[in-house]
Amino acid sequence: MPAADVVVTGIGMVTPLGATAAESASAWDSGGSVQSAPVPELAGTSLAHLRAAAAQPLDAAARLGSRKMLKYMSESAVLGCVAAHEAVEAAGVRRRFDPDRVGLYSGIGMAGASLADALPALAASVGPSGRVESRLMGERGLAAANPLMSFKILPNMPGCLVSITEGIRGPNLIFTPWEGQTGAALAEGWKAVASGAVDCALCGAADNPAHPAILVHLARSGRLPSGQHVAAAAAYLVLERVGTARRDGHRPIASLADVTIEACDEEPSDPLSGRMGRSFAAAPAVLLALACALPSGAPRVSIVGVDRQRFSAAVGGRP
Amino acid sequence: MRRVAVTGFGVVSPVGIGREAFWSALAAGASGIGRITRFDPSTFAVQLAGEVRGRLELPKAVDEIAGRDPKVGFAFAAAAEALASAGNPRLGVKSLLHLGTSLETFDLDALVFDERRDFRSIVEGERPLQVSLDTAGELIRRYFRDMAINGSGPFILTNVSACAASAQAIGHGFHAVRSGETELALCGGFDSMVNPLGVGGFQLLGALSTENDRGESGCRPFDASRSGAVLGEGAAMLVLEPLEKARAEGRTVLAEVSGCGSTLDAHGLSAPDPEGRGAERAMRAALADAGIAPEAVGHVNAHGTGTRLNDEVEAAAIRRVFAASWQRLPVSATKSLTGHLIGAAGAVEAGACLLALVKGLLPPNPWLRKVAPGCELDHVVGTNARAFDGEYALSNSFGFGGQNASLVFRRVR
Numbered sequence: 001m002p003a004a005d006v007v008v009t010g011i012g013m014v015t016p017l018g019a020t021a022a023e024s025a026s027a028w029d030s031g032g033s034v035q036s037a038p039v040p041e042l043a044g045t046s047l048a049h050l051r052a053a054a055a056q057p058l059d060a061a062a063r064l065g066s067r068k069m070l071k072y073m074s075e076s077a078v079l080g081c082v083a084a085h086e087a088v089e090a091a092g093v094r095r096r097f098d099p100d101r102v103g104l105y106s107g108i109g110m111a112g113a114s115l116a117d118a119l120p121a122l123a124a125s126v127g128p129s130g131r132v133e134s135r136l137m138g139e140r141g142l143a144a145a146n147p148l149m150s151f152k153i154l155p156n157m158p159g160c161l162v163s164i165t166e167g168i169r170g171p172n173l174i175f176t177p178w179e180g181q182t183g184a185a186l187a188e189g190w191k192a193v194a195s196g197a198v199d200c201a202l203c204g205a206a207d208n209p210a211h212p213a214i215l216v217h218l219a220r221s222g223r224l225p226s227g228q229h230v231a232a233a234a235a236y237l238v239l240e241r242v243g244t245a246r247r248d249g250h251r252p253i254a255s256l257a258d259v260t261i262e263a264c265d266e267e268p269s270d271p272l273s274g275r276m277g278r279s280f281a282a283a284p285a286v287l288l289a290l291a292c293a294l295p296s297g298a299p300r301v302s303i304v305g306v307d308r309q310r311f312s313a314a315v316g317g318r319p
Numbered sequence: 320m321r322r323v324a325v326t327g328f329g330v331v332s333p334v335g336i337g338r339e340a341f342w343s344a345l346a347a348g349a350s351g352i353g354r355i356t357r358f359d360p361s362t363f364a365v366q367l368a369g370e371v372r373g374r375l376e377l378p379k380a381v382d383e384i385a386g387r388d389p390k391v392g393f394a395f396a397a398a399a400e401a402l403a404s405a406g407n408p409r410l411g412v413k414s415l416l417h418l419g420t421s422l423e424t425f426d427l428d429a430l431v432f433d434e435r436r437d438f439r440s441i442v443e444g445e446r447p448l449q450v451s452l453d454t455a456g457e458l459i460r461r462y463f464r465d466m467a468i469n470g471s472g473p474f475i476l477t478n479v480s481a482c483a484a485s486a487q488a489i490g491h492g493f494h495a496v497r498s499g500e501t502e503l504a505l506c507g508g509f510d511s512m513v514n515p516l517g518v519g520g521f522q523l524l525g526a527l528s529t530e531n532d533r534g535e536s537g538c539r540p541f542d543a544s545r546s547g548a549v550l551g552e553g554a555a556m557l558v559l560e561p562l563e564k565a566r567a568e569g570r571t572v573l574a575e576v577s578g579c580g581s582t583l584d585a586h587g588l589s590a591p592d593p594e595g596r597g598a599e600r601a602m603r604a605a606l607a608d609a610g611i612a613p614e615a616v617g618h619v620n621a622h623g624t625g626t627r628l629n630d631e632v633e634a635a636a637i638r639r640v641f642a643a644s645w646q647r648l649p650v651s652a653t654k655s656l657t658g659h660l661i662g663a664a665g666a667v668e669a670g671a672c673l674l675a676l677v678k679g680l681l682p683p684n685p686w687l688r689k690v691a692p693g694c695e696l697d698h699v700v701g702t703n704a705r706a707f708d709g710e711y712a713l714s715n716s717f718g719f720g721g722q723n724a725s726l727v728f729r730r731v732r
Contacts, residue, residue: 045442072588100600104583108479110423110451118516122431125515132427134515138362142519150520151588154422155452155479160720163583169597171581171604172722173487176452176479177423184476188491212438213429217448263412263472307453309474 006193007252008292009245010091010238012083012204015286016231016276019056021086024286025293033275036229041212047219051229052210053277055079069165072151074117076108077158079234079282080206084162091238093200094167096248103170103198105189106159107182109207109281110214117152121145158206162236170198179270179303182284183261183311186237190259190313193239200244204236204289207282223268223306224278231277235285237292254292255316262310269304284311291315323496324565324572325728327558329400330670331393333369333551333657337400342674348685348702350535350656352549357389357513365522366531368513369551369658381458387450388424393554393663394455394509395462401505401556402463406570408503408558409465414473415501417492418456418556419484419508421662425449427516453477455509463505473505479662481718482622483581484508486665486726489557490579493726496559507666509554518550524589526626538659539686540623540652541630541694548624551658555666557673574673575729577711578611580604584721590628591717595636598622598715601723602640605713609727613641616648616727617709618681620672621696622717623652624659631693633715638696649705650696651675652684665716669726672712676730680704 011021016034018024036051061067063082073081088094093102125141127133132141151157159174173188175181182205189203209218209230218224245252270283272290279286284303291297292315302312330337333351334344344351351369360366375396377385385392402408410416429441429448441448456475464473476491478484485508492504512518521527528537528547538549557576565572582604584597591598606613619641622633638645653671660667675681685702699705714726 041438042442045439047442099585100582110449118430121516121519122427125427126431130428132431132515134358134360135362137515137519138360138364141515142363142523145519145523147523150524153516153520154481154719156421156481156484156718156720156722157588159480160583160588160722163585163721164587167585169583169585169600172480172583173478173491173581174480174722176477178453180475181453181477184474213425213441213448216429216442217451220448221451261474263474265471307475 005241006190006239006256007242007245008237008254008256009240009250009252010087011253011289011293012086013235013286013289014055014058014079014083015233016053016055019058021289021293025290028290029294034231034277036277039212039215047216050215050219053229053231055232058082064165069161072148073161074152076206076208077161079232080158081161081165083204083234084166084202084236087236087238088166088202092250093238097200099167099169101170101199102168103189103192103201104159104163104168104172105185105201105203106174107185107205107281108155108158108174108176109209110177117146117149168202178280178307179283179305180261180307180309180311182281183309186284186288187259187261189239190256193241199240201239202236203239204285205282206234207280208232209280228273229277231279233279233282233286235282235289237289256313257316258314260312264304264308264310266304268306271303288313320497321499322562323493323559323576324562325557325574325576325673326560326565326570326572327401327405328573328670328673329397330555330667331371331397332553332667333371336373342678345653345656345671345682346680346704348683352535352537352658355513358515363518363522364529365518365527367528367537367549369549370513371553384450384454387447390509390511391450391455394418395458397507397554397556398459398505401558405558410460410463410473410505411465412468412472413502415492415495415504416456416459416473417476417478417488417504417506419478419488419662419665420452420510421479421481421512422517423449423452480722481720482661482664483716483718483722483724484662486669486716486724487581489666489669489726490581490724492559493576493579496561504559505556507556508663510660510662511552512550512661513552521550536686538625538655540625540655540684541690541698542687543689543691545625545630548626549658551660553660553667554663555670572731574676574731577729578605578609578727580608580725582723586721588720591632593632595632597721597723598633598636598717599639601725605725605727611711614644616711616713618675618707618712619648619650620668620714621650621652622715623654625654634694634696646697648697649681649699651682651699653682655684655686665724669714672714673728675707676712676728679707681707
């Protein structure tokens, strides 16, 4: 496989450090770290110490050039679509590639489902026992629900929304919910470009694990050790072959080689967690995007997810 | 490139648990659709689903989780059957476990955290709040992996490409075995949206039939009277290995996987591209991947949801792809019997395709009495299976959100 031929020509990022790739990379390079906040719903509980960092505020309608699809988007979908759009614009994907030959390889976290959107239906279905009753959901819960709830709950929607907003029509895969799954998405995109299965791959992920129920689940399952906080983030990269970039006079940002995924028995290790927080499914994409974007980026990135699956890649300078 | 054999298949479905029960029901046109029993649906407009009936034999630890999330039990049982029928291979470092599914299962009470309720009781309680979508894969790895490799395999993938998820999982496993990247792939899907949130969500979208008095005939793909999809639940798993290796080791080869095509509509979230271009490209890509002409295909198992939008668009796409042969290309639509298994649909229907090749029979679409305008195809109608001697069969899975996947299977002569 002509692995050395794969280059990165577009990057998009939305993180707690910055609302764009440039902002995120610059803040990271200058040693910045995010401010996290307590989660109000957990106040007074044994998990009151858990903290979450939101992504930098952004005007999604302005960034996407349209507010048409926003009503369908969960928070993760907004982050993912904005990051994907930035990457696609940077690489000039729309004007350079046949959309049938552009692949989409995405990761999405547990919070791909926008749980807050299910709340009205559930809250209206709570019976005298204090529990959600299916009878009441049929009677009044669904009437209280956002009719578009399913679009915000189904975990493939953030990826599909990227395909719709960017007009991508090629091969695709959407994996969930941890770091290893996004690593697999990045690796599949890289392989698809290297093998010629696609001319261009948009690869990345979004996650927003700040929902209190998800935080409780993460803490109870040992996936969020004490002292660590969660972060909402998304990153997408555009991959293509160096020959294609040269043909179009498009200057690569970095080269990408030796992209691997493997099961392992090591402890989870996220190089971003100290300064940015744990963004789980988004973390491998953010890590790779930072390494590509920074002049001083690491030549090799590696992350072991809470699913005990390791993603690694070799990042070269501009070819 | 290597040829890829299906050496094992396991299934848990509304029409039967296990391969033989599943096939017997499909071949006889016996429906698994009926009134929902998993919860009280009396206040819902939608009251029909294809539910798995009968108890699964599961290890205690799996059974406990399946009590909270039935689809985990379905996945485990289907994987156990698939591996057993393949001669009980162990999952090693060079194995791939790729499962398609849809939605995380939450304890609904735990999601109600507005100001009227005290979240402390949920935080401090011991009730599990959710079952992660990777749970089934982790359990399968724990029980069926090669114990000599410690914790370092196999790699697990959880695919959430909606109705195309498990077809994508099989297609990805096929490509991984064909390229030599993996020596054994256990792939398929598992799902159950038959719960208040799942049924309610789809009810809000108007995608499901509300003709509850139709009972077993609630899902009528391609029929003029069709009124929507009916949800189903279950799981199906395939074991994929290099054909030459499987033969050399004396394993039974059920069929070959010979092609997979995957595309995006990039059109809309709930409605397919009205021209069916994404579906058409998926079928063409699968045929190209298999290296065959459209005329080589002898059977199509359609996505066939029974919705107004899907069926007409899919039929048109099939007619375009198989322009020279569609009038004598038999089309089954097994959702008429199983309901729509969402994340597991592609794998269950892939199973129907490969068993059609094994058995030489095509499952009927028993409720198809009057073909809807625009849905003209060579439908397998009536209640009897039709004899089939073709070499290739194609299975379509077109997902909510515009994800499409088509798989090509080849008969082993």
